[in-house]
Amino acid sequence: MQMNDSQRIPASREEVWAALNDPAVLKQCIPGCQSLEVTAPNEMTATVIFKVGPVKATFSGKVILSDLDPPNSYRISGEGSGGVAGFAKGGALVRLESESADVTVLHYDVDAQIGGKLAQLGARLINSTATKLAGEFFKSFAGVVSAKAEAG
Amino acid sequence: MNDLTPTREQRSAALEGMGCKRKRVEDIRFTQGKGNYVDDVKLPGMLHGDFVRSPHPHARVKKIDDSEALKVPGVLAVITAETLKTVNLAWMPTLAGDVQMVLADGKVLFQNQEVAFVVATDRYAADDGINKVIVEYEPLPPLVDPFKSMDKDAPVLREDLAGKTSGAHGPRKHHNHIFEWSVGDKELTDAAFKKAEVTIKEMISYHRTHPSPLETCQCVCSFDKIKGELTIYGTFQAPHVIRTVVSLIAKLPEQKIHVIAPDIGGGFGNKVGAYPGYICAAVASIVTGKPVKWVEDRIENLTATSFARDYHMTTEIAASKDGKVTGLRVHVLADHGAFDACADPSKWPAGFFNIVTGSYDFPTAHLAVDGVYTNKAPGGVAYRCSFRVTEAAYCIERAMDILAQKLNMDPAELRLKNFIKPEQFPYHSALGWEYDSGDYHTAMRKMMETTGYAALRKEQAEKRAAFKRGETREIMGLGVSFFTEIVGAGPSKNCDILGIAMFDSCEIRMHPTGAGIARMGTKSQGQGHETTWAQIIATEIGIPADNIMVEEGNTDTAPYGLGTYGSRSTPVAGAAIAMAARKIKAKAQMIAAYKLEVHEDDLEFDIDGFRVKGLPEKFMSMKDICWAAYNSVPPGMEPGLEAVSYYDPPNMTYPFGAYLCVMDIDVDTGVYKVRRFYALDDCGTRINPMIIEGQVHGGLTEAFAIAMGQEIRYDDTGNVVTGSFMDFFMPTAVETPHWETDFTVTPSPHHPIGAKGVGESPNVGGVPAFSNAVNDAFSFLGSTHIQMPHDFWRNWRAAKDLGAVA
Numbered sequence: 001m002q003m004n005d006s007q008r009i010p011a012s013r014e015e016v017w018a019a020l021n022d023p024a025v026l027k028q029c030i031p032g033c034q035s036l037e038v039t040a041p042n043e044m045t046a047t048v049i050f051k052v053g054p055v056k057a058t059f060s061g062k063v064i065l066s067d068l069d070p071p072n073s074y075r076i077s078g079e080g081s082g083g084v085a086g087f088a089k090g091g092a093l094v095r096l097e098s099e100s101a102d103v104t105v106l107h108y109d110v111d112a113q114i115g116g117k118l119a120q121l122g123a124r125l126i127n128s129t130a131t132k133l134a135g136e137f138f139k140s141f142a143g144v145v146s147a148k149a150e151a152g
Numbered sequence: 153m154n155d156l157t158p159t160r161e162q163r164s165a166a167l168e169g170m171g172c173k174r175k176r177v178e179d180i181r182f183t184q185g186k187g188n189y190v191d192d193v194k195l196p197g198m199l200h201g202d203f204v205r206s207p208h209p210h211a212r213v214k215k216i217d218d219s220e221a222l223k224v225p226g227v228l229a230v231i232t233a234e235t236l237k238t239v240n241l242a243w244m245p246t247l248a249g250d251v252q253m254v255l256a257d258g259k260v261l262f263q264n265q266e267v268a269f270v271v272a273t274d275r276y277a278a279d280d281g282i283n284k285v286i287v288e289y290e291p292l293p294p295l296v297d298p299f300k301s302m303d304k305d306a307p308v309l310r311e312d313l314a315g316k317t318s319g320a321h322g323p324r325k326h327h328n329h330i331f332e333w334s335v336g337d338k339e340l341t342d343a344a345f346k347k348a349e350v351t352i353k354e355m356i357s358y359h360r361t362h363p364s365p366l367e368t369c370q371c372v373c374s375f376d377k378i379k380g381e382l383t384i385y386g387t388f389q390a391p392h393v394i395r396t397v398v399s400l401i402a403k404l405p406e407q408k409i410h411v412i413a414p415d416i417g418g419g420f421g422n423k424v425g426a427y428p429g430y431i432c433a434a435v436a437s438i439v440t441g442k443p444v445k446w447v448e449d450r451i452e453n454l455t456a457t458s459f460a461r462d463y464h465m466t467t468e469i470a471a472s473k474d475g476k477v478t479g480l481r482v483h484v485l486a487d488h489g490a491f492d493a494c495a496d497p498s499k500w501p502a503g504f505f506n507i508v509t510g511s512y513d514f515p516t517a518h519l520a521v522d523g524v525y526t527n528k529a530p531g532g533v534a535y536r537c538s539f540r541v542t543e544a545a546y547c548i549e550r551a552m553d554i555l556a557q558k559l560n561m562d563p564a565e566l567r568l569k570n571f572i573k574p575e576q577f578p579y580h581s582a583l584g585w586e587y588d589s590g591d592y593h594t595a596m597r598k599m600m601e602t603t604g605y606a607a608l609r610k611e612q613a614e615k616r617a618a619f620k621r622g623e624t625r626e627i628m629g630l631g632v633s634f635f636t637e638i639v640g641a642g643p644s645k646n647c648d649i650l651g652i653a654m655f656d657s658c659e660i661r662m663h664p665t666g667a668g669i670a671r672m673g674t675k676s677q678g679q680g681h682e683t684t685w686a687q688i689i690a691t692e693i694g695i696p697a698d699n700i701m702v703e704e705g706n707t708d709t710a711p712y713g714l715g716t717y718g719s720r721s722t723p724v725a726g727a728a729i730a731m732a733a734r735k736i737k738a739k740a741q742m743i744a745a746y747k748l749e750v751h752e753d754d755l756e757f758d759i760d761g762f763r764v765k766g767l768p769e770k771f772m773s774m775k776d777i778c779w780a781a782y783n784s785v786p787p788g789m790e791p792g793l794e795a796v797s798y799y800d801p802p803n804m805t806y807p808f809g810a811y812l813c814v815m816d817i818d819v820d821t822g823v824y825k826v827r828r829f830y831a832l833d834d835c836g837t838r839i840n841p842m843i844i845e846g847q848v849h850g851g852l853t854e855a856f857a858i859a860m861g862q863e864i865r866y867d868d869t870g871n872v873v874t875g876s877f878m879d880f881f882m883p884t885a886v887e888t889p890h891w892e893t894d895f896t897v898t899p900s901p902h903h904p905i906g907a908k909g910v911g912e913s914p915n916v917g918g919v920p921a922f923s924n925a926v927n928d929a930f931s932f933l934g935s936t937h938i939q940m941p942h943d944f945w946r947n948w949r950a951a952k953d954l955g956a957v958a
Contacts, residue, residue, distance in 0.1 A: 084283055086207040115263070116207025119871035120451060124879065 001090075003131055004109040007138040011149035013096050016104045017071030019145045020094065029141040031133050034058070042066065050082065053125040055118050057085030072096055086116020102149070106141075110134060163759045168698065169691030170905065173842035176683045177698075178415075178676070187415040190370045193385045195443040198372065199228065201436050202278040203429070203452070204268040204285045206260035209296070209527040209870025210307065211289040213256050216268055221284040226277025228440060230285060231269040231432055233257040239438075241431055243312075244401055247424075247649060248501065249320025250330070250492035251312070252530060254428045260289070261309055261490035262529045263870055264455040269432040271444060294527045294870035295328065298464065298487035301524040302326040309490060309525045320492075321501040321523075330492050330523035331501045336583050341518040344479030348470030352554050354937045358543045358919075360462035360487065360528070360864040363535040364882065365677070367417025368453040373433040374443035381408045382434060388413040388705075389423040389675055390715025393649060395707045397426050400650075402434065413705035419677035420854070421533035424495045424717050427457050454880055455872045458495065458531030459864050462487040463505075463543040467551045475559050477570050480517040480582070482508055482547060486532070488523050494532035495717075496539050497647040497654060503539025504638045504804075506583035510548035511592050511636040511808060512570040517582040527870050536854055536915040538639040538718035545635040549920030550927070550937065553632070557931055563632045563924070564605060568596055571634075578901075585638060587806045588900050588908075595832055595896050596634055599810035602894060603830045605630075608814060616932050625820050627956075629929025631813035633921035639909040640723025640805040649714060655800045656725035657711035658732045660689065662793040664782040666775030667699040670732075673713010674725040675705045678850075679911055680843045681721065685729055687839055688905065692733035693740070694760035694774040711796055719807070719909035722839070723900070728799035730904040735795035739781070743793075744772045746786040805900045805908035809833040811917045815925040819956045822948030824860070824926070826889035831917070834896045836908035848893050848914045855918025857883045859926075861943040881943070930954060 009016055019025045023044055027036035032049040039045055042065040050059050061080025068074045077091030090112025097105045114126060158166070168174045181187050206213075218230035233255040236242040243251045256267040268285055272278035293307045300306055308314070308327050317324055321331035345351060371386035382404055388394045391411045399406040416423065433446040448457065463484050470479035486502060488494055496503045502521040509517050534540070552570075556563040571592040572579045579587040599605070608630055615628045644653035657673040670685055686700035704710060713725060737757065744762040745752040748770055755762040761773035772780075781793035814828040831848055838844055861881035865874045874880045899906025919940075926942040927935070933954040938946070951957045 083286075084204070084207075113869055115209075115869065115871055117451070118207075119867070120263075120455070120873065120875035121878075 001112050001127060001130060002110065003134065004107070005134065006105050006107045007142055008099070009104050009106055009142040010102060010146045011104060012102050013071050013098045013104045015149050016096055016106060016145055019141065019148065020074070021065070025141070025144055028144060029137050031136045042068070046078070046080070048080065050088070052118055052129045053121055055085050055121050057082035057118070059088060082118065084117060086114060086118035088112065088114045088118065106138065108134070108138070160759060167690040167694065167696050167760060169687050170837065170839050172687060172840065174683055174687055174697060174840055176680045176843065178680065178682045189367060189415050189417055190372060190385050190387050191447055193372045193414065195372060195374055198443040198445055199271050199273060199436065199440060200275045200278050201269050201271045201433055201444050201446045202275065202282060203266045204270065204282050204287065205264040205456070206256065206267050206289070207263065208260055208289050208291050209263045209294040210292040210309070211260050212292060213258060213260060213267065214288040214290055217286040218268065220286065221270060221281040224277060224281045224284055226273040227270060227281035228273070229271040229436065230281065231255065231271065231436060236435060239435060241401065241435060244426065244431060246491060246493040246530070248492040248494040248496060249498065252491035252493055254431045259311065262527050263872055264452065264529070265490070266428040266456070269436065271436045271440065296526060296528070296866050296868060296870050298485055298524050298526050301328040301526055309527065328525045330488055330525060332520060332522050333501045334518070334520040335506050336518035337516055338518045340516040341479050341481055344516050345468065345470045345481065348478055349473045350471045350558060351468060352551065352558050353466070353468045354551065354554050356465045356467050356547055356550050356937065357939050358461045358463045358465065358546050359940055360459050361535065361858050361862050362454050362459050362864050362880070363420035363422035363533065364454060364880065365418030365420055365422050368448035368450065369423055369427055369429065369457050370447040371430050371433050372443055372445045373430070373437040375434070375437040375441065377441050379408070381410065383410040383412065384430070384434065385412045385414060386430060387416050387419070387423045389419045389677060389717050391675055391705055391707050392673060392712050393652070393715060394426060396652065397650070398434070411707040413675050416675065416677035419717070420536045421460060421495065421717055422458055423677065424533055424715070425458050425493055425531070450877065451875045454864065455875045456529050458493065458533040459489070459529055460531065460533050460535030461543060462532065463540070465543065465547045467547055469551055469555050471555060471559070475561050475566050475569050477512055477514055480509055480514045482519045484521040486521055486523045487526050487528065488532050489526060489528040489530040491530035492523060493530035495534065497641055498649060498651070499646065500539060503534065503541070505540040505544045507541055507585060507636065507638045508544040508548050509581050509583055510545065511567070511572060511634050512548070512552070513572045513576070514582045519583060528866060534718050536851055537912045538637060538641065541637050542916045542919060545637070545916045546920045546923065549633045549635065550923060553924050553927060554936055557936060562609065564596065564600060567632065567634050568593060571596070586803060587636065588803055588902055589898050590636065590806060590808055591896065591898050592634065592808060595808065595810045595834055598894065598896060599812055599830060599832050603812050603828070605812065625818060627817050627819060627929045629815045629817065629925040629927070631815065631921040631923065631925025631928060633811040633917050633924060634808070635913070635917035635920070636806055636808045637719070637913055637916050638804045638806055639719035639912065640801055641718050641720050642804055643802060644800045652714065653800060654714045654720070654724070655798050656713045656720070656728050657796065657798045658725060658728040659711045659796040660732045660736055660794060662736060662778045662781065664779050666695055666778040668695065669701045669703060670729065671710045672702065672704045672725055673711050674716045674721045676716060679716065679721065679847070680840070684839045684843055688726060688729045689733050692730055693737050694757070711798070719912045722907045722909045723805045723903060724799055724801055726907050727801060727904045728797045731799055732795045732797035735797065736793055739793060740774060740777045742789065743777050743780050743785055747780055747784070748772055802902050805836065805903060807833065807835045807908040807910060807913050809913055809917045811921040813921040813925040815929060817926065817929050817947055819951035822944040822946070822951065824942070824944070824947060826856070828892070829889050829921070830892045830894065831914060832894040832896065833910055833913050834898050835910035835913065836897065836899045836903065837906035838895065838897065839907060844910050845893050847911045849891050851912060851914025852891050852918045853883055853888050855915045856888065856922060857881050859919045859922035859940055859942060861941045863941050
């Protein structure tokens with residue numbers, strides 16, 4: 001499954017970049033995120049409750065940031081297991097572009113794969129669910145970042 | 153005699169014998185919800201088992217941690233491959249000469265493969281336990297596309313076969329290769345193609361699908377430690393085979409294994425094989441000393457127990473310009489999944505696919521089949537067909553239409569031109585079969601006349617012209633199919649399962665009052681054996697069918713038989729019934745002769761008893777003979793009236809039929825309407841026309857499902873994406889078209905009552921009729937072949953690809 005889109009954020013590129021590297025912000029914005037802990041530089045473990053159609057499961061797994069090019073781009077990738085519900089793995093290339101001094105356009109290019117019961121039962125729902133979740137993430141991310149920028 | 157004496161017609165009708173539309177006796181309990189299925193079996197102290205399954209299609213199993221699962225209230229045990237190794241049961245033999253993991257041993261090879269078996273006091277606790285078993289996997293690259301299975305760099309699936317250059321069916325040419333099977337004269341066929349005036353070539357795929365009986369596979373195993381006896385209640389199409397297999401692999405003496413198949417809610421081939429669930433439930437019962445039940449859920453059934461088809465058939469026909477076929481060449485790539493658990497007679501790795509010459513007089517043919525491993529569920533069962541006959545019929549019937557299109561000939565005319573002629577029977581086919589009997593021209597012409605075929609073609613031509621003028625967006629297709637099946641496996645000279653010849657059996661025991669019981673080696677899953685078997689006996693010995701009880705499915709009481717699948721029950725067991733009945737009749741004749749004080753040869757059988765020739769008033773009914781058999785037999789004769797017959801058929805039987813599907817498709821939406829479906833079947837002697845009609849309705853409905861949408865589909869990463877009835881097409885009364893049935897009767901010359909079998913004909917002949925209708929509809933837009941299944945979306949896409957939709 002692949003999807004790409006972009007989100008316009010009313011904050012400077014540096015502010016957006018900082019937020020993208022802030023586990024607290026990520027935790028706040030990832031839909032269903034129960035915990036997110038830094039285990040090593042650019043490495044985190046996360047627990048996320050994920051629901052697709054009739055399948056709901058708690059996924060736990062690793063999140064890794066790589067190909068860091070501050071404050072322009074990075075790759076965020078992860079994989080998690082939801083026990084009998086299956087597994088998910090994937091990543092996103094995130095790229096920032098300054099539209100002006102205080103407006104940044106965030107481009108994302110996601111490539112994800114799911115397996116197990118999640119894929120069997122949720123196949124027809126997965127694309128719409130993923131698009132919805134990505135939308136939710138970046139919407140709340142834009143909200144958090146612009147609030148921070150305003151406060152800052 | 154007086155006016156109250158029944159006429160011969162009345163006496164005959166009272167028997168409800170062969171030819172009578174006798175109502176199904178089993179339906180009395182089924183329609184009242186009083187059937188007794190495996191899930192109705194509830195034994196004291198019974199435990200429940202369920203599987204932890206792999207979410208990965210291909211992965212190494214690094215670790216299985218059951219410590220948390222064992223803390224779940226009600227969970228008693230978690231069985232893994234390591235547990236099974238202690239009793240040497242981590243792997244089991246398959247019917248195809250391969251071996252299969254019972255539980256994942258170091259590796260998983262398909263999604264939903266069985267990894268661990270959780271045993272608990274109830275199903276809920278077992279499910280909770282499954283959620284707590286932590287399995288650590290290391291994913292490996294999955295192999296999904298069979299066409300890539302023999303690539304040089306294809307992943308190695310079966311590490312257990314490392315270094316094995318030959319398998320159960322000869323040499324292996326690649327680490328993912330299972331067998332190559334070829335038959336026919338290659339040189340002669342190649343020569344026919346060299347000098348052919350016209351040839352066609354097409355890769356015709358018959359997609360992977362699933363028999364999907366409404367009742368899933370299930371069992372209850374109960375081990376009695378004191379007696380050392382194992383009782384297995386299960387959804388078994390072949391109970392005796394299960395008993396023998398269990399005895400061989402569990403090393404239990406066969407007399408201490410009791411296999412009972414109670415009522416079965418549909419089988420369609422899905423319930424022939426032996427599955428890990430059976431082994432695990434048996435081991436769990438031996439370990440815990442309690443009965444253990446295992447019941448598959450729908451997803452498990454669709455994704456783990458035997459699939460069907462998955463044949464990719466590159467088909468070539470050579471012909472003359474005027475449409476006479478001169479040669480057939482077929483290569484099949486057969487996707488068998490992770491283990492070769494194909495259910496075929498042992499010597500036939502591609503079943504009876506060499507019936508692929510169909511109803512046509514091909515002077516020469518050559519067939520080669522390559523079986524390969526992929527990361528998919530194992531199986532390859534005969535889903536309402538006789539061992540790959542559906543694939544063969546689809547292959548040749550589609551190819552004949554493609555040839556007709558190339559020659560610009562009518563598909564029905566092309567068939568009529570190439571049919572085997574009535575006087576050619578018994579007919580020896582180029583690929584080695586001896587067709588017993590047939591009259592194809594009569595059946596085809598009857599179909600064409602009854603349906604008004606010529607008028608339909610005329611209407612189609614007008615609609616095509618109107619479509620081209622832009623006056624309609626609907627296209628019309630006529631799907632012609634003329635199939636020849638090969639059923640009734642089978643003669644011991646070429647059919648066995650694990651070395652056991654594929655005979656079948658019947659034991660008849662008559663009681664003093666003129667009633668009796670017939671015990672069979674077969675097992676009905678809905679076919680109505682309790683009704684039809686009694687009808688054969690009624691006609692053969694003159695006792696009303698209502699007085700005969702038919703019993704199947706208990707290996708302790710039934711004579712050994714190979715079970716019910718591949719339309720073999722009537723051709724094989726039906727013959728055994730007639731032969732056993734004739735033994736009864738022969739003894740009855742001796743008793744009657746003694747009682748009527750004449751010589752046996754002076755008696756003739758007359759509907760329901762014996763009459764002295766020329767002295768019509770001297771008559772003894774079979775009912776009275778039954779009584780006499782228990783109190784006044786001739787001196788020196790043993791009392792009693794019973795017989796057993798084990799029937800080894802001299803040949804297969806070859807039912808055939810002519811089908812027509814009339815379909816309209818809206819090119820803008822892809823939505824199709826089956827306007828008309830006509831099915832003419834010739835199954836030889838007809839035992840119960842009502843049951844035949846029911847069989848044809850059911851088989852056509854399954855054929856409709858398969859051709860028009862039913863599919864087990866995997867995505868590129870090995871996920872099954874049609875694992876529930878939400879995505880797997882299961883037609884209901886809403887989608888199912890109206891069926892018109894018809895028949896001709898060409899008895900089998902070698903069968904005691906001339907019957908050929910019918911249960912699977914409609915599936916075999918139906919799929920090509922539907923697919924040919926869709927292909928015929930699109931052909932004038934320039935297409936030669938569109939792969940099944942033909943669901944709305946694919947129809948729309950076909951229209952789009954052909955430029956009919958913007």
